[in-house]
Amino acid sequence: MAHFIKGELTALGAEIELRELGKQEGTNVDLPPIVLGRYGNDPKKRNILVYGHYDVQPALVEDGWDTEPFQLVEKDGKLVGRGSTDDKGPVMGWINSIQAHQKAGIEFPVNLVMCFEGMEEYGSDGLDDLIRAEKDKFFKGVDATCICDNYWLGTSHPVLTYGIRGCSYYSVTVSGPSADLHSGIFGGMVSEPLIDLTHILSKLVSPQGKILIPGIMDMVVPLTPEEEKLYDDIKYSMDDLYAATGSKTNLFDTEKESLMARWRYPTLSLHGVEGAFSAPGAKTVIPAKVSGKFSIRTVPNITPRELDECVSKYVNTVWKELGSKNKMEIKLMHDGMWWLSSPDHWNFEAAKKATKAVWKVDPDFTREGGSIPVTLTFEEELKKNVLLLPMGRGDDGAHSINEKLDLINYINGVKTLSAYLHYAAVQPMAGA
Secondary structure, eight states, rough: OOOHHHHHHHHHTTEEEEOOOOOOSSSSOOOOOEEEEEEOOTTTSSSHHHHHHOOOOOOOOOOOOOOOOOTTTEEETESTTTTTTTTTTHHHHHHHHHHHHHHTTOOOOOOOEEEEOOOOGGTTTTHHHHHHHHHTTTTTTTTTEEEEBOOSSSSSSSSEEEEOEEEEEEEEEEEOSSSEHHHHHHHHOOHHHHHHHHHHTTTOOOTOOOOTTTTTTTOOOOOOOHHHHTTTOOOOOOOHHHHHTTTTTSOOOOHHHHHHHHSSOOEEEEEEESSSOOOOSSOOOEOOOEEEEEEEEEEETOOOHHHHHHHHHHHHHHHHTTOOSSEEEEEEEEEEEEEOOOOOOOOHHHHHHHHHHHHHOEEEEEEESSSOOOHHHHHHHSOOOOOEEOOOOTTTTTTTOEEEEEEHHHHHHHHHHHHHHHHHHHSTTTTT
16 A cells, blocks of 8 residues: 555655654564655645555454455445545545646645555554654644544534544453363363453443543543533534444433533443454353453543553452452553644634535534544644544444445545645634
């Protein structure tokens, strides 16, 4: 993908470099290179930095896909395939914007600075260090940043995003016997790691979504009446939630409660168990070692360090109370801070005008439940405003089976990205 992007952009006249980052920590595996590029070097034009990622979540047909996940299929007005909306479609959108200007004979309005990475789905390993090292070199002179790596809130109304939650991802590993055991021979005679792990996981969060780890909710910024009013006019209904999930398994009965749970409160999700039997059929094995994976989405003012202290202390307390003879390890796999900005900035005003020009409606200003760790790094290191300008809809199924991007969103998305660059080129810089 890195070489594909380089080839596409080089053919359009962009200056492209594949920046190698070394080895992934603890392995001998090369990190995928970061694509750094520039299209245009006119000192009279503004420099707009755009970010995206070319890596995707894993996908197998047997997960439940209707099509081969790594073969893009156009079906019923939708582009179906892994990465269509997260984030290969939007990355291609920036390339399409350059192509469209060239074919139409229209001068490109800004100097486009590009940063496309290949480790976003695993915590953006190596990217923060690169940004810090290059802030006064490659990224010098950037006037604003635009990230196209999130989604509309629902399915019918465009949005601009000014806040995202952070994410801390953990593993809990329980190990006992030196090898897997036969349950008919050893069941009832040894302490089973999977039983211990299941006990720990059940103590992290309630079926109603309540985090059971003490201290986490105490760090959350209290809700003010002014903030609560912001939810009243957002165009979102419970039907949007039903459409996005394909079910009515909602924890809350109102739009406001649901959006607050997604945006301003932390959540804890269980993701899976590594090492346990998961294939079809019956296998009477006692696994010798199992690891449970869970993540916590964080919000203001939860810091990763304080969160780690809470999680580690609690899990070790639960383990001690269990009294098992097995061994347990709790480990932070990766983390990313939350980000909260203000939409009262010329960068957001340019995106608002672009959205109105293409979609004929004013966008809603929203926060987001997902995590894009690099957002905060760009803002802190470059000292410039960061905007999240989504292309896809809330029902696109990113990270899930049958991920899609509606064709109209792709086409109008390219138009919106292009229009944004034109408005950003001339927007008064008050509030910069």
